[in-house]
Amino acid sequence: MGSISLAEANAKCPGLIVLPMRVERYRQAGAAVLEVLNAWGAPVEKTSYDVVRNAVHVGDAEGFFAQHSQGLPMSARIWQGCEEDVSPDLEAGVRLAEEMRRAIRCKLGLTASVGVARSKIAARMMSPLAKPDGILLVTDTEADAFMLSRPIRSLPGFQQQRGKEVCTKLARLLSSRGAAINLASDVASHADDHVASHLEAPSVDVLTVGDAAQLSAAVLVRCVGEDNAARLRRAAAGEDSVADVRVRGLPRTLSTEASFPPMDDLAAIAEQLRALASSLVKRLVAESAARQRAPVRLLLSYRRGYASSTSGGVVRSHGLAWPPRLATALLRHEASAFATVAPDAQGAAQSERRNRIPAREEGIVSADLKPAEVHGRDGPRAASAVDICSLSEELAAVAVPSLLSRLAAPPQLTRLIVSADFGTAASQPVSASIKDFLVEGTTSHRSPSGGQEAEDKSAVLTTSIQPKLTRSPGIPVAPAPKKRSIREFLSKGGPGAEQGTKKTGRYASQGGKPASLDSASLRVRSSVQDADLASSTDDYSWSCERCTYLHDTADARHFLVCSMCSCPRR
DNA sequence: CTTGGTCTCCTCC
DNA sequence: TGGAGGAGA
Numbered sequence: 001m002g003s004i005s006l007a008e009a010n011a012k013c014p015g016l017i018v019l020p021m022r023v024e025r026y027r028q029a030g031a032a033v034l035e036v037l038n039a040w041g042a043p044v045e046k047t048s049y050d051v052v053r054n055a056v057h058v059g060d061a062e063g064f065f066a067q068h069s070q071g072l073p074m075s076a077r078i079w080q081g082c083e084e085d086v087s088p089d090l091e092a093g094v095r096l097a098e099e100m101r102r103a104i105r106c107k108l109g110l111t112a113s114v115g116v117a118r119s120k121i122a123a124r125m126m127s128p129l130a131k132p133d134g135i136l137l138v139t140d141t142e143a144d145a146f147m148l149s150r151p152i153r154s155l156p157g158f159q160q161q162r163g164k165e166v167c168t169k170l171a172r173l174l175s176s177r178g179a180a181i182n183l184a185s186d187v188a189s190h191a192d193d194h195v196a197s198h199l200e201a202p203s204v205d206v207l208t209v210g211d212a213a214q215l216s217a218a219v220l221v222r223c224v225g226e227d228n229a230a231r232l233r234r235a236a237a238g239e240d241s242v243a244d245v246r247v248r249g250l251p252r253t254l255s256t257e258a259s260f261p262p263m264d265d266l267a268a269i270a271e272q273l274r275a276l277a278s279s280l281v282k283r284l285v286a287e288s289a290a291r292q293r294a295p296v297r298l299l300l301s302y303r304r305g306y307a308s309s310t311s312g313g314v315v316r317s318h319g320l321a322w323p324p325r326l327a328t329a330l331l332r333h334e335a336s337a338f339a340t341v342a343p344d345a346q347g348a349a350q351s352e353r354r355n356r357i358p359a360r361e362e363g364i365v366s367a368d369l370k371p372a373e374v375h376g377r378d379g380p381r382a383a384s385a386v387d388i389c390s391l392s393e394e395l396a397a398v399a400v401p402s403l404l405s406r407l408a409a410p411p412q413l414t415r416l417i418v419s420a421d422f423g424t425a426a427s428q429p430v431s432a433s434i435k436d437f438l439v440e441g442t443t444s445h446r447s448p449s450g451g452q453e454a455e456d457k458s459a460v461l462t463t464s465i466q467p468k469l470t471r472s473p474g475i476p477v478a479p480a481p482k483k484r485s486i487r488e489f490l491s492k493g494g495p496g497a498e499q500g501t502k503k504t505g506r507y508a509s510q511g512g513k514p515a516s517l518d519s520a521s522l523r524v525r526s527s528v529q530d531a532d533l534a535s536s537t538d539d540y541s542w543s544c545e546r547c548t549y550l551h552d553t554a555d556a557r558h559f560l561v562c563s564m565c566s567c568p569r570r
Numbered sequence: 571c572t573t574g575g576t577c578t579c580c581t582c583c
Numbered sequence: 584t585g586g587a588g589g590a591g592a
Contacts, residue, residue: 023575048592049576131571160591257575301588315588419577580590 010261026050029110036103040096049251073098076116076135079126079146085139090116097135118143119238125150147238148210155209155235166224166232167204170212173223209236250291255299255419256280262305262412269413270400276418277399278392284330284420285388294330295420298322300399303415317417320402323394329387 010016030050037044072083076094086094097114104112115126116137125147130136138146152170153163212220213236220229256279263269288294301317399418407413 021574026575046577048578128571157591162590251577253577255576259574317587319586417576576592578590578592581588583585583587 029108032108033104033110033112036107037100039103040100073135075101075133076137077130079129079136079138079142081139081142085141086137087140090118090137090139094135094137101135117146117238121156121235122147122238124156125154143238147236148208148213150209150235151205152207152209152212152232153205155231157231162228164204166228167207169224170207171204173215173219174207174211212236250293250422252423253419253421254280254283254287254295255417256283257301257415257417259303259415260413262414264410264412266404266407266411269407269411269416270396270404272416273400273403273418274392274396276416277395278389280418280420281326281392281395282388284326285391288330293422294327296423297421298395299417299419299421300403301415301417301419302403302413304412305414315415316406318402318406320395320398323391323398325394326391329391 027049030046030048034044034046072078072086072091072094075098078086093116097116101112101114104110111133113127113130113133114135115123115128115130116135117123117126118140122138122143126136126138152158152167155163157163158166209232212224212232215223217229217233220232223229224232256276258272258276260272263272284295298320299317300320301315303315305314395418403416
């Protein structure tokens with residue numbers, strides 16, 4: 001059976017000790033995987049803070065095909081097809097995928113599962129089936145069958161509300177027509193149990209793209225609406241464009257949140273909020289130091305009432321006034337930013353009303369921002385623990401009354417979110433070279449012999465990698481390999497090729513054994529045993545390989561060598 | 571393979 | 584035009 005929600009667990013088991021999830025570990029792992037994949041120079045899309053998806057076009061690589069046509073790697077499986085049907089370019093995609101998996105395994109000790117197909121959507125639907133640690137590909141001959149066999153509820157965009165609604169409507173229509181539903185055999189036996197409840201949930205969950213595809217366009221539109229019908233048709237056709245891959249820049253917002261069973265105790269609520277404020281401030285200060293940027297808005301959101309899953313309950317959010325010291329700490333000169341604006345009563349009122357960071361009103365752009373530095377004995381450093389602590393308190397002092405003043409009689413608070421918004425300018429455009437590559441990959445090319453348009457033989461490969469962390473002592477990251485283009489890779493081998501057997505990072509001493517991946521500490525059943533883990537210093541610190549300086553994980557952007565270390569020794 | 575936490579995007583007002 | 588809130592990844 002699957003796990004139960006934390007709220008449910010708390011209700012059933014008063015006094016349950018729940019350890020906080022170690023989100024920072026996930027972030028680090030996500031970033032590390034991203035870094036490894038970036039080494040190939042192909043566009044990599046980050047789809048969640050800890051999941052990266054990678055779309056690679058393999059086209060026009062005859063040299064590579066010729067060199068490496070000795071079959072598929074061991075880890076690859078074919079979806080209901082045979083090896084003869086695998087075209088050379090798909091095979092190249094699989095080999096590339098294997099290289100990437102190898103790099104991730106060797107450098108990070110994480111596993112990755114990959115789906116390979118000609119269309120992005122098919123590759124994407126395929127990758128979860130490749131779990132826990134493999135490659136699954138679908139041949140061109142089977143691609144349509146594969147897409148038609150997908151449960152609608154598993155399509156992107158159909159996994160929650162929309163899917164439920166669409167499938168319910170579809171099921172009603174199909175059964176009223178007495179239509180043969182693809183999955184009839186599976187469901188019928190279950191449905192028999194519930195005499196007349198053939199419209200009940202189970203059948204709905206298992207409706208496939210093929211079931212929808214039986215209907216004419218007009219009927220489908222009338223049943224589920226234009227937008228949904230179009231999405232379904234596109235999915236059935238395996239349509240989507242690789243040019244859609246979005247290489248996202250820095251996150252636009254940073255947020256921290258916590259969920260809990262309905263809470264009424266104001267003191268406890270305030271305590272939760274303080275903890276969240278502290279964790280956000282820590283991250284903001286780090287962000288200011290690492291990337292020279294400061295957010296423009298602070299936001300406080302909360303949910304009241306129980307909701308079973310991701311959404312539901314009543315969520316409210318509102319802006320927070322900027323705590324002056326926090327604002328200035330995140331900006332260039334401790335004094336200038338806020339002070340230049342504050343004397344002007346009108347300006348201050350306006351910025352309060354608009355909840356803008358005051359300096360922005362003065363036209364200071366993010367490029368001007370420098371991290372606030374606190375000078376300690378050892379020279380400039382990121383803000384100290386003491387500073388972070390007092391800045392957190394300042395934020396809490398703003399946030400707590402702001403929240404409490406809005407809460408009605410029994411708050412029944414189930415969720416708190418504190419976030420910082422960096423404005424709209426944060427995302428980065430796809431770099432020119434990547435763009436060129438994409439265009440080249442997606443358009444058909446001239447065949448070398450004749451002047452005729454050659455068939456577009458590009459393959460799409462989607463990697464979906466969600467690192468699950470466990471009791472590994474920290475996530476080692478090898479020094480970033482030199483960036484190489486796909487072209488280079490195809491002719492000379494992947495970035496891992498030249499590194500041969502050399503292993504870097506902590507796992508080297510463990511014989512390169514992949515770290516066991518722990519499902520975060522929120523897993524109720526394991527939370528108690530995790531207690532010793534959480535308190536071990538290893539989880540919260542790491543040491544620089546050069547100078548062996550011991551760091552808090554919070555400031556770990558470079559895991560092998562610390563950013564302060566200028567020691568040239570290897 | 572879940573959940574919970576995080577982040578983005580879309581829609582409506 | 585932009586903020587609130589819902590939905591999805």
